[in-house]
Amino acid sequence: MTTHLPNDQRSQLEDLYREMDPSALTPLWEVLAALVKPEPRPQAIAHRWSYDEARGYLMRAGDLISAEQAERRVLVLENPGIRGQSAITGSLYAGLQLILPGEIAPCHRHTQCALRFVMEGSGAYTTVDGEKAVMNPFDLVLTPNWQWHDHGNPSDKPMIWLDGLDIPTVRIFDTTFSERLDDKVHPETAPAGATLATYGGNLRPFRGSAADRRPAERPLFHYPYVQWRQALTVMAQSAAIDPHLGHALEFTNPADGGPVLPTISAHVRLIPAGFETRPRRATDGAVFVVCEGRGRARIGDTEVELRERDVFVVPCWQSLVLQADEDLVLFAYSDKASQQKLGLYKEESQ
Numbered sequence: 001m002t003t004h005l006p007n008d009q010r011s012q013l014e015d016l017y018r019e020m021d022p023s024a025l026t027p028l029w030e031v032l033a034a035l036v037k038p039e040p041r042p043q044a045i046a047h048r049w050s051y052d053e054a055r056g057y058l059m060r061a062g063d064l065i066s067a068e069q070a071e072r073r074v075l076v077l078e079n080p081g082i083r084g085q086s087a088i089t090g091s092l093y094a095g096l097q098l099i100l101p102g103e104i105a106p107c108h109r110h111t112q113c114a115l116r117f118v119m120e121g122s123g124a125y126t127t128v129d130g131e132k133a134v135m136n137p138f139d140l141v142l143t144p145n146w147q148w149h150d151h152g153n154p155s156d157k158p159m160i161w162l163d164g165l166d167i168p169t170v171r172i173f174d175t176t177f178s179e180r181l182d183d184k185v186h187p188e189t190a191p192a193g194a195t196l197a198t199y200g201g202n203l204r205p206f207r208g209s210a211a212d213r214r215p216a217e218r219p220l221f222h223y224p225y226v227q228w229r230q231a232l233t234v235m236a237q238s239a240a241i242d243p244h245l246g247h248a249l250e251f252t253n254p255a256d257g258g259p260v261l262p263t264i265s266a267h268v269r270l271i272p273a274g275f276e277t278r279p280r281r282a283t284d285g286a287v288f289v290v291c292e293g294r295g296r297a298r299i300g301d302t303e304v305e306l307r308e309r310d311v312f313v314v315p316c317w318q319s320l321v322l323q324a325d326e327d328l329v330l331f332a333y334s335d336k337a338s339q340q341k342l343g344l345y346k347e348e349s350q
């Protein structure tokens with residue numbers, strides 16, 4: 001800003017700005033400081049959503065609109081600092097989706113990529129390019145960019161999951177494409193669990209064979225709770241705890257060892273009862289789900305109580321401290337994958 005200028009100079013500059021404004025020209029020196037800040041000042045703020053409260057509203061929506069009418073029956077978790085943008089951080093979206101017994105959410109595909117993290121219910125499925133992933137609580141399921149997906153719930157209980165998408169990231173590039181399949185559901189291309197049994201077991205169909213149908217760069221789309229929880233248990237029994245993270249495991253893409261989606265990274269943590277993590281901050285904006293236990297999170301100056309299935313958001317560059325009253329098991333996804341590709345990611349541990 002140039003507030004320190006003499007009055008005469010300022011008024012001549014104001015004349016200049018007025019004259020050039022209709023030509024869509026604007027002076028950088030008036031906005032430079034807001035564009036290039038010494039450190040991140042995200043508009044998104046720290047916030048926690050109570051699962052019980054959100055679930056109440058979602059179930060009411062379930063009485064009022066069907067999954068088919070809605071296409072997707074979802075309550076968007078909008079960051080209170082950036083309402084109206086369908087965003088939980090500057091680059092990521094989160095929503096809670098309900099699918100009731102017998103319902104189908106019709107098949108479509110889009111350039112935005114998605115993950116689902118199951119909050120409650122068993123036996124409903126997502127179909128990814130014609131292969132069902134049958135889901136259980138705290139399973140992670142991916143829908144990579146441009147892959148067909150429909151959802152169904154043949155069980156007798158509601159199923160609710162958290163959707164994580166890169167909606168605001170794709171919006172920046174204006175690269176949104178989408179289409180609907182003529183049929184409500186995609187024809188079956190493989191038995192449920194075929195990809196998990198293969199790629200999840202460090203195998204792949206012989207390259208070029210008839211069974212080689214998943215995209216080579218991102219084949220796996222189901223990371224079951226039973227597997228990642230067991231891995232965390234073994235880790236907690238055998239490895240030294242990281243003072244800043246607790247016991248933490250990242251989900252990887254078996255094709256390259258990288259993040260699960262091009263724009264989204266995901267990990268899980270176990271903080272043992274009585275443990276308090278040292279403060280740590282990172283530039284990725286992260287969305288956390290409490291899978292087990294109770295405790296507290298201190299996010300910058302904001303402290304929130306954590307109960308099972310609550311969701312909280314840690315914006316860019318805000319320090320995080322986690323305190324566990326009982327063993328605390330957390331799932332998180334963030335835009336670290338995008339930031340690392342763009343050379344922007346940074347972290348700092350105290």
Ligand code: 1HN
Nearest residue numbers: 072074095097149163165167
């Ligand atoms: C979407 O396709 C799903 O497939 C869920 O379940 C949430 C939010 C924005 C755009 C597309 C789904 C979505 C979405």
